[in-house]
Amino acid sequence: MRSEQEMMNLLISFAKNDNRIRLVTLEGSRANKNIPRDTFQDYDISYFVTDMDSFKKDDEWLNVFGKRLIMQKPEDMELFPPELGNWFSYLMLFKDRNRIDLKLIPIDEVEEYFINSDGLVEVLLDKDGPVKSEVVANDRKYWIKKPTAREFDDCCNEFWWVSTYVVKGLARKEILFAIDHLNEIVRPNLLRMMSWQIGLERGFTFSVGKNYKFIDQYLPKDDWETLLTTYSESSYTNMWEAIFTCYELFRKYSISVAENLGYKYPDYDEAITKYTQNIYQSLNE
Template sequence: MRSEQEMMNIIIDFARNDNRIRLVTLEGSRTNKNIPSDIFQDYDISYFVTDIDSFKENNQWLNIFGKRIMMQKPEDMELFPSELGNWFSYLLLFEDGNKLDLTLIPINEVEDYFTNSDGLVEVLLDKDTLIKDKVIADDSQYWIKKPTAREFDDCCNEFWMVSTYVVKGLARKEILFAIDHLNEIARPNLLRMMSWQIGTEQGYTFSVGKNYKFINRYIANEDWEVLLSTYSQNNYQKVRESLFTCYELFRKYSKDTAESLGYEYPNYDEAITKYTKSIYNSLES
């Protein structure tokens, strides 16, 4: 696998020698000092260009970055509509394992880019000194944020209401429906609540990572093992057990958060737990 220095040299040298490219930035985890470096990190690069259409005419110019085994052009797909406006991106996976996510941006959209940036940006090349102020990568936008009383209640409301869809799916023997609501809505709100409780104990000056991937660093090992057990869902009984386990975890972390922040613990828990048990009892009778 080519080293980080080798990859960066290729990326910057190509831009330096192509007059159409005026500015180059690096985004994402490689700019974040709080993310451990590893070989799986993408190179998230933006080229700010004067003539974007000339790049889109063919893919030959991409060969400079290495032999690729897979390429995706999200803005050139029919099934997944473009979300980048005038921007155009290439997701490139190379034979040596490196991955480059390269975005072309019209040069007249520099201001919009930095205005809407998530803060994780480094300027690698600026031919025209377009960036007057020093840019320092900052991940504070992703730090745990203290919830308002309304946000806390909304999270509780969403978790307990969506749980009824899981119950309904299991009762109807529609396991994929049940799993989808548990995985896509209920558990993410459990994880949100867990992160808030972590914030009340350890402050709001760090992130638990994308998809809460570092949350195990901040909770008890016992709770981590219990949380992982909720991902075992290959039959109806296991989905049911996972749901009740999520109930227990959400109850624990939401009560602790409410107490720490002086918020009222809502009565959704008691009502929905009673409802859930009544449905299951009726099915078993």
């Protein structure tokens, strides 16, 4: 497997030797000093270019980066509509397991790029000096944020409201419907509430990672292990246990957050819990 230094040298040297490329930036986890390095990290690279069409007319120029196992061009797909406007991207996995996510951006969109950046940007090459101020990569945008009273109640409301869809799916024997609502909405709001409690305990000056992937480092061991049990969803029995466990964890953490911030804890917790218990019991009589 090519080393990080080999990959960076290759990406920068290619840009140096191509007059169409005027600026190169690194984004994502490799620009974040707080993320541990590993071999699965993408090289999130942006080339700011003077002639987009000359690159897009064929893919031969990409061969310089190595033998590809697979490539996706999101802006050249019919099933999934493009989302990057005038930008064009190549997502590549190579035979040696390195991954490059390469974006082409029109050079006249440099200012817009930095205005809309999430902060995790490092300038690797600047041929013309369009970057007026020093760019220092940081992940501040992803730090846990202290919730307002409205945000706290919105999280509670979304958790308890959507949990009724999980219950409905289980009662109807529509397990995929129930699983989707648990995975996509209910549990993410539980994780959000847990992260707020972590912020209250440790300060709102860091991130728990994309998809809460580092949250296990901050949760009590028992709560982490209990949370993991909610991912067992292969039967109706497991799903009922998962939703009730989510209720217990959410109640524990949301009550703590409310008490710490002086917010009102919603009464619909009790109402929805009874509603769920009644439906569960009726199905098992």
